[in-house]
Amino acid sequence: MNNRPAGPGSAGERLLQSHLGTTDRAAVFYDRQVQPQLTPMMREFVRQQTMVFLSTADAAGNCDTGFRAGPPGFVIDLDADTLTYPEYRGNGVHAGNGNILENPHLGLLFIDFTHHHIGLHVNGRAKVVSDAEQRSVYPHLPVDTAQSRKPALWVHLTVDEAYVQCSKYIPHLEPAPRPRGATANRPKDSDYFVAPAPAPDHRRPVEHGAGHPLPVMEHERLRLTPDQA
Template identity: 65%
Template sequence: MPLRPHTPHPVPSQGERALQAHMGTSERADDFYDRQVQPRLTPAMSEFIARQTMVFLSTADTRGHCDASFRAGPPGFVTVLDDLHLAYPEYRGNGVMASAGNITENPHMGLLFIDFTRDHIGLHVNGSAQLVSDRELRAICPTLPRDSAPGRQAEMWIHLTLQEAYVHCSKHIPHLEPAHQPSRRAPGRPKDGDYFTEQMSHAYLGQR
């Protein structure tokens, strides 16, 4: 599958512009676009992504129905290939394929990286995504990490061609302390598939 070519930096949407005019924020918005919105990753953005251990992502199908999801891994599990391209591995999950399925219909994708522990700042990366096999991507990017999740084999990679990247300000980002040797499941906690269902343990709820 050929990788999708770079597309021009997007202009603000009509909705953005109309609401800015209505709320009287057009001048501030223009200043933000001019100073903060980048058509390529800066070196500082690339370094920031390389040390992140989690990312929030958004996709939508052709009907505009949205899905928000989360990915995590060791630092650098989202790989910066160059200043226009990122990739992260997809592993075997629950089989629903919500995010990947949306990408096959609608390539528009947003990533949000947030540093909760050190600099308390975030980075938005929006672009056009596609599914690429491990073999295909390694043929193009031979330096792709092979052991980003020890013991797990990537079923495919999400390859993102960047259209814009910009800061998410530090206001209201909470400080979180990484846990040392965290327990995956508290005693009495229901299994993931039962956590939000009627089968959830009432005894566990009473402990909360």
């Protein structure tokens, strides 16, 4: 059963607004700031961003947060209602994308730390699709999206709402290259928070499954018509 009220904002939001006396102020924010699709200024903002924070949850509501980065515009606005971004093999866990297969709700948060110190929330419903499938509908997608790595998958987001993140507590960061040797005296990433892994056992059988078709639940299937390309 869906208890979400009509219009933006959850039932929990409305309850707290009533309790704290902020209902009228929140109504002004909803009416002016919460957009059902990306405005032209929002789309231009997305094209300039080099990082995004994302949130997902599985079917049971267990949450996961993630971070993605790339060249400016690596999150691509296909139109005012649609965003997409590439995914790579990474550590092989696929925590966030696995959640999307169970629960399509995805939240993105873009923050400009260096110029205007403003943020953009984008919430919607996502699908995980193969590179070949996404590229068959959108052939203009870049092939080399990050350091000569080719995407294994794409996340395809249909926008439900988009709204501003105010600048009050956004810190200022200066873009700069990484200092040479900055990571020389620290553990490698895989050992940074845990004990070093034991030496690999080369007698283990080869893992099967790589290259199998992407498991897609019925509600996750990407159905795109030519007029969306």
